[in-house]
Amino acid sequence: MSDSRPIAVDAMGGDHAPHEIVAGAVHAVRERGLSVVLVGAPRVLYEALADHDATKEVPIVRAEEALAMDEGALASLRRPRSSIAIACHLVRRGDAAAVVSAGSTAGIVATGRLRLKGQQGVLRPAIAVAFPTLPTPTVLLDAGANAEVKPEMLVQFAQLGATYAELAHGIHEPRVGLLTIGSEAEKGDKLVRRAHELLQGTTGLNFVGNVEGHDLLTGKVDVITTDGFTGNVALKTVEGAVRYAFAELREAVEESRLARLGALMQRSRIRDLRRRLDPEAYGGAVLLGLNGTVVIAHGSSRAQGISAACRLAADIAAAGVVSTIGDRMAATGRSHRLW
Amino acid sequence: MSDSRPIAVDAMGGDHAPHEIVAGAVHAVRERGLSVVLVGAPRVLYEALADHDATKEVPIVRAEEALAMDEGALASLRRPRSSIAIACHLVRRGDAAAVVSAGSTAGIVATGRLRLKGQQGVLRPAIAVAFPTLPTPTVLLDAGANAEVKPEMLVQFAQLGATYAELAHGIHEPRVGLLTIGSEAEKGDKLVRRAHELLQGTTGLNFVGNVEGHDLLTGKVDVITTDGFTGNVALKTVEGAVRYAFAELREAVEESRLARLGALMQRSRIRDLRRRLDPEAYGGAVLLGLNGTVVIAHGSSRAQGISAACRLAADIAAAGVVSTIGDRMAATGRSHRLW
Structure with a gap:
């Protein structure tokens, strides 16, 4: 095609x-x-x-x-x-x-x-971002288009994200998680509790349950659905935390003369890694x-x-992706x- | 004392x-x-x-x-x-x-x-966590006690956090930020827009405006107020992202034989750094x-x-801290x- x-x-x-x-x-x-x-x-x-x-x-x-x-x-x-x-x-x-x-x-x-x-x-277009997890990326949406949503929209974001993960990343029956603050179904606020129920009742969707902030980069699920407020905070928090970890690391390396040699040797590897974690490198977000x-x-x-x-x-x-979502x-x- | x-x-x-x-x-x-x-x-x-x-x-x-x-x-x-x-x-x-x-x-x-x-x-007790920013920590609250809040609670979390930052970290007139998804006052959902207004009108609080997810670890503000849902997702996202960055780094180092030497030399430094970023090391969260x-x-x-x-x-x-909050x-x- x-x-x-x-x-x-x-x-x-x-x-x-x-x-x-x-x-x-x-x-x-x-x-x-x-x-x-x-x-x-x-x-x-x-x-x-x-x-x-x-x-x-x-x-x-x-x-x-x-x-x-x-x-x-x-x-x-x-x-x-x-x-x-x-x-x-x-x-x-x-x-x-x-x-x-x-x-x-x-x-x-x-x-x-x-x-x-x-x-x-x-109901609402949503912004999808792909975190560079391995072997395949993890799609998070909505990353900021809709600060206020209804439970039905979280279900639809899951459907948009699953189609995207399938077609853009070749993932068969993508596992879908709902971002909240505890793994049990009753955790979270009213919005996510209701969305959890709706997701469980949605056929054709491989909903595997709740996920938390520390699951964004573990590859535990292929698609993470959330409202645009939480999703945007989570996305920017990932970017900030990765940047922070690298800056701290560089400082720790530079403080020690011995370590500087090690840093030189690692430079190209570190650069590869930074690139993979860099939002620029994975191309940005998609409005689905x-x-x-x-x-x-x-x-x-x-x-x-x-x-x-x-x-x-x-x-x-x-x-x-657009025509498949339409179909x-x-x-x-x-x-x-x-x- | x-x-x-x-x-x-x-x-x-x-x-x-x-x-x-x-x-x-x-x-x-x-x-x-x-x-x-x-x-x-x-x-x-x-x-x-x-x-x-x-x-x-x-x-x-x-x-x-x-x-x-x-x-x-x-x-x-x-x-x-x-x-x-x-x-x-x-x-x-x-x-x-x-x-x-x-x-x-x-x-x-x-x-x-x-x-x-x-x-x-x-109105509600809140969980405060301290991110290891330099020279002084950044206090985030609520990190998970209250999934659903009212704007007035976000103001009070700011007050609790400011007292904590002052007494526990010795920060004079702590700068307070409101976590949202854009730096302009009109960004975010209804809750944060209203909280922004209330925070601006609160005397005795050094409110400096909105902050975003990538500001959590930059030390831009001393206290970050947010609802317990967003705060918990943000906290766990930081933990997960830092863990991810280190794991990726270790892998990049191990893939290269030359780099392994470098890794050996850096080992104690890296360990120091991990400790500072490790939630275990900074002691946990405080229920204020x-x-x-x-x-x-x-x-x-x-x-x-x-x-x-x-x-x-x-x-x-x-x-x-408790008696000063009471006073x-x-x-x-x-x-x-x-x-």
């Missing part, structure tokens, strides 16, 4: 836009063989492409406006010609296979919902449940992160049996 | 009770010069003490029953003679300075609330807002963890000004 349509990259979103975004797009084209269009202010983008001698390799689609990083959902409604809105429009029209943006998460979610619309039957593939790259993404996000977007589009939603609407 | 009364250690609570608990109590007496009583089944405890030749160093207080690790709040109500209930009773009667238990958190919280009662004016000091050691605590928890309990009792609550009741 391949898709010759390009990835529409929002060139104006992100802490390091547009230069690092352009560099990432060029990298995706040259090193990964992907087809990419850049969406944003033409003159700026042309000049940035010229720095890479890439003006003929990456087309530009004009967008007069951009959402600032501190602009949220409301601003996106007032900006039909923002770079993220135009990128979504390209997907909607069938001219692009997927959107990649490192812009403000709230702005991307709001624009995506407005321009691409939620898929039929989807819309009529189109949207990948949300980390706001601080540099060229490597954008390039990895383009790869992820192309893979998801090729795997048919299953339609089947659920008819028979309540296919999930 | 010293307190000659002993620490009452629940000898029957914890994954490794009673032997590791007894070993920890003996360590606290011999190596830390603390006064300790063990609460539990006399014969078993006597024999365990005999293994350390310590039957004359650590008194035993009889408790016929124990709460199992999987027993929660309800069971504690039916067990007035459990080891944790008797330990609380010793504090209530003034015969012990503080309680230490590695038993089930839900059981300790419920028993503490029942036997020691909440302090006048305290009760008429008595209660330290909740990690359920998996071994002797070192119990001994560290005894040190923490003695320090908190000596610092007068401030009383003052708030009169004037609404002293916090």
